[in-house]
Amino acid sequence: MSESVEVERLVKVYGSLRAVDTIDFTVRSGEVFSFLGPNGAGKSTTVEILEGLRRRTSGSVRVLGEDPWSSLDRIKRRIGVVPQDFHFFPTITPREGLRLYARLFDRRVDPDELLARVELLDKADARYDSLSGGQHQKVGVALALVNDPEICFLDEPTTGLDPRARRSVWEVIRRLRKEGRTVFLTTHYLDEAQQLSDRIAIIKRGKLIATGAPDELIAVFGRPARLRIVGEAALADRLRERGHAVTPDNGGLEVELRSKAEAVEILDAVASSGLRWQSFSTKSDTLEDVFIRLVGGARDEGNGPSVAEARP
Amino acid sequence: MNPRRVLVYFPTFARGYLRNPLGLFMSLIFPVILILIFGAVFSSSGTSPVPLAVENLDQNSPASVGFLAALNATGAVTVNLVSPTVGNLSDYLAHHSLSAGLVIPAGFDAAVAQHLPVQLTVYTNPASGGEAGIVLGAVEGVTNGLNLRLANGTPIVTSVSLTVGSPLYRYIDFLIPGLIGFSVLVSPMFSMVNIGSTWKRDKLFRQLSLTPLTRGEWLTATLLWYVLLAVVSAGLLVLVGGLAFGAHVTLTLLSLPLLVVGPILFVALGLLAGSVSSTPETAGVIGNIITFPMMFLSGTFFPVSLFPSWLVPVAKVLPLYYVVDGLNGAMVYDNPSAVYSDILIVVILAVGLAVAATRFFRWRED
Ligand SMILES: Nc1ncnc2c1ncn2[C@@H]1O[C@H](COP(=O)(O)OP(=O)(O)O)[C@@H](O)[C@H]1O
Numbered sequence: 001m002s003e004s005v006e007v008e009r010l011v012k013v014y015g016s017l018r019a020v021d022t023i024d025f026t027v028r029s030g031e032v033f034s035f036l037g038p039n040g041a042g043k044s045t046t047v048e049i050l051e052g053l054r055r056r057t058s059g060s061v062r063v064l065g066e067d068p069w070s071s072l073d074r075i076k077r078r079i080g081v082v083p084q085d086f087h088f089f090p091t092i093t094p095r096e097g098l099r100l101y102a103r104l105f106d107r108r109v110d111p112d113e114l115l116a117r118v119e120l121l122d123k124a125d126a127r128y129d130s131l132s133g134g135q136h137q138k139v140g141v142a143l144a145l146v147n148d149p150e151i152c153f154l155d156e157p158t159t160g161l162d163p164r165a166r167r168s169v170w171e172v173i174r175r176l177r178k179e180g181r182t183v184f185l186t187t188h189y190l191d192e193a194q195q196l197s198d199r200i201a202i203i204k205r206g207k208l209i210a211t212g213a214p215d216e217l218i219a220v221f222g223r224p225a226r227l228r229i230v231g232e233a234a235l236a237d238r239l240r241e242r243g244h245a246v247t248p249d250n251g252g253l254e255v256e257l258r259s260k261a262e263a264v265e266i267l268d269a270v271a272s273s274g275l276r277w278q279s280f281s282t283k284s285d286t287l288e289d290v291f292i293r294l295v296g297g298a299r300d301e302g303n304g305p306s307v308a309e310a311r312p
Numbered sequence: 313m314n315p316r317r318v319l320v321y322f323p324t325f326a327r328g329y330l331r332n333p334l335g336l337f338m339s340l341i342f343p344v345i346l347i348l349i350f351g352a353v354f355s356s357s358g359t360s361p362v363p364l365a366v367e368n369l370d371q372n373s374p375a376s377v378g379f380l381a382a383l384n385a386t387g388a389v390t391v392n393l394v395s396p397t398v399g400n401l402s403d404y405l406a407h408h409s410l411s412a413g414l415v416i417p418a419g420f421d422a423a424v425a426q427h428l429p430v431q432l433t434v435y436t437n438p439a440s441g442g443e444a445g446i447v448l449g450a451v452e453g454v455t456n457g458l459n460l461r462l463a464n465g466t467p468i469v470t471s472v473s474l475t476v477g478s479p480l481y482r483y484i485d486f487l488i489p490g491l492i493g494f495s496v497l498v499s500p501m502f503s504m505v506n507i508g509s510t511w512k513r514d515k516l517f518r519q520l521s522l523t524p525l526t527r528g529e530w531l532t533a534t535l536l537w538y539v540l541l542a543v544v545s546a547g548l549l550v551l552v553g554g555l556a557f558g559a560h561v562t563l564t565l566l567s568l569p570l571l572v573v574g575p576i577l578f579v580a581l582g583l584l585a586g587s588v589s590s591t592p593e594t595a596g597v598i599g600n601i602i603t604f605p606m607m608f609l610s611g612t613f614f615p616v617s618l619f620p621s622w623l624v625p626v627a628k629v630l631p632l633y634y635v636v637d638g639l640n641g642a643m644v645y646d647n648p649s650a651v652y653s654d655i656l657i658v659v660i661l662a663v664g665l666a667v668a669a670t671r672f673f674r675w676r677e678d
């Protein structure tokens with residue numbers, strides 16, 4: 001099957017809040033698909049519906065061809081889940097936890113091999129409550145892999161981790177992809193989505209506002225490339241007279257480039273104007289620019305660029 | 313329900329419990345400490361036998377002599393025969409400042425031989441407190457033994473106590489079923505309230521729901537653990553009570569249903585309290601409000617028969633009362649019919665609470 005997850009017109013209502021508001025998307029087998037959005041956007045709600053842990057209000061959801069809520073018994077043997085705020089039994093050790101899961105799933109799994117995969121072998125016999133946040137997360141990932149899942153759901157796996165721990169979780173995700181598993185990732189870190197994902201869906205207040213590969217998102221939602229010129233203020237009028245779209249930009253001006261040839265034309269005009277100029281450069285949107293434009297204000301939170309929902 | 317998964321999960325739950333020293337202390341060690349303390353305090357006052365004036369109107373008949381010998385052999389009383397010519401024994405007792413007396417009626421031997429009802433008369437002085445209980449207990453014990461031998465427990469010989477006095481057995485004999493009840497209550501309640509609330513907060517039930525383990529399997533493994541704890545605790549208390557204080561209690565087969573259904577009842581109650589609470593702090597408060605009155609007012613440390621009459625109805629609405637009452641019946645009195653009704657009540661309460669608990673104890677969210 002080429003589609004691991006198919007979601008159509010999914011709605012989840014809590015009381016009077018439409019936490020997930022009529023969303024559609026598909027996740028292709030073998031890709032890393034990221035749900036990117038600010039806190040409270042509806043990411044966890046959606047993921048938990050996909051995992052069969054939460055009942056949907058309406059819409060249709062297929063995970064590996066099944067309805068996860070009604071077929072949880074079958075589905076849970078084929079998916080791996082690391083929930084947001086993963087917690088485990090405080091006095092249990094990682095090795096014991098993995099052995100328990102292996103027996104419950106009735107699978108022959110070497111706990112040490114799984115622990116080695118998430119780089120936690122040295123803590124195999126430490127009580128869970130003595131481990132750090134990053135190590136907790138790794139226990140969660142190792143547990144999610146016991147049943148050799150076809151899809152892994154990771155809900156904000158790096159939130160609150162230090163940069164080193166984040167990178168090591170990223171490595172695990174890359175390895176999952178290499179092993180041919182589908183990965184459904186939620187995050188509010190832009191760099192994380194950009195670096196890991198084949199495709200990204202941006203969610204805001206329960207609605208999907210954009211879906212596509214990082215490059216596609218920039219192409220579709222980014223502004224055209226711009227030429228930035230720092231020089232005399234009179235340059236702006238001179239260029240406007242010639243029909244270019246000019247906007248002032250602190251200490252300089254920006255001219256929108258509708259074609260490559262336009263850049264040469266503009267520089268020509270600047271050179272022949274006799275006015276003074278110091279520097280020029282071209283600018284195009286990054287995913288972050290796209291994201292800020294789509295979602296609202298930006299805020300740097302912890303480890304990377306992230307986005308806060310703009311309050312209405 | 314897959315029994316294999318119940319057995320796979322069981323050791324994990326047990327290990328989690330055993331790694332928390334407080335749980336183990338409350339369920340196994342604390343009741344033993346209590347029995348040692350209470351036993352030591354109360355047995356020191358009852359060491360010397362109480363003098364018992366006996367008027368034997370069935371002069372030297374084999375049955376009456378045998379009965380008195382058995383009574384003497386309990387060590388609880390010393391039989392002092394008084395002449396049958398003294399007339400009214402209660403006047404004699406008053407005249408000689410004695411606090412306890414027994415009248416064996418004429419024809420006792422014949423009645424016993426023919427299995428006909430016959431009644432003993434016991435006089436005690438309520439003012440002498442503990443002694444009255446010891447005397448009544450000794451007479452009752454020997455009478456029961458005799459009835460058992462005569463007619464398989466059908467009461468032939470009965471005694472009538474002419475003063476109101478209810479403690480028929482030694483305090484330690486009550487204390488053991490009471491403390492078993494304490495353990496049956498406390499070990500599931502304290503940990504299930506905590507588990508129900510903190511596991512919900514930490515989403516540990518959600519975590520388990522991602523494995524093939526079902527809610528029913530989890531609950532079965534958990535119940536198995538608390539039943540095991542209750543049985544071990546009961547064995548331990550009977551052993552310590554017997555060895556340290558010579559308590560006359562036995563773990564009869566009849567006490568087993570209570571040691572199984574009792575923990576189930578309190579697992580359900582604890583889980584219910586933990587599940588309905590929004591935070592572990594609230595759960596702790598609710599748990600204590602439920603547990604503490606039950607701990608003291610169900611006949612655990614003191615027999616309910618010693619309670620002031622206004623407190624008795626309070627005891628009778630507490631589920632633990634029926635567990636303790638049943639355990640007393642099964643382990644001390646050997647009174648099966650009373651135990652059956654206690655078992656029935658405990659089963660009904662357990663089923664009701666289990667149904668209520670499963671309504672609130674959810675693994676998945678809507
Ligand atoms: N169980 C719940 N009951 C009521 N509201 C909820 C519940 N869970 C989440 N919400 C609300 O739904 C919205 C989406 O939450 P969530 O899916 O957790 O977002 P995200 O994971 O993107 O941060 C938030 O406004 C949140 O407060």
Ligand SMILES: [Mg+2]
Pocket residue numbers: 040043044045084155156
């Ligand atoms: Mg979330």
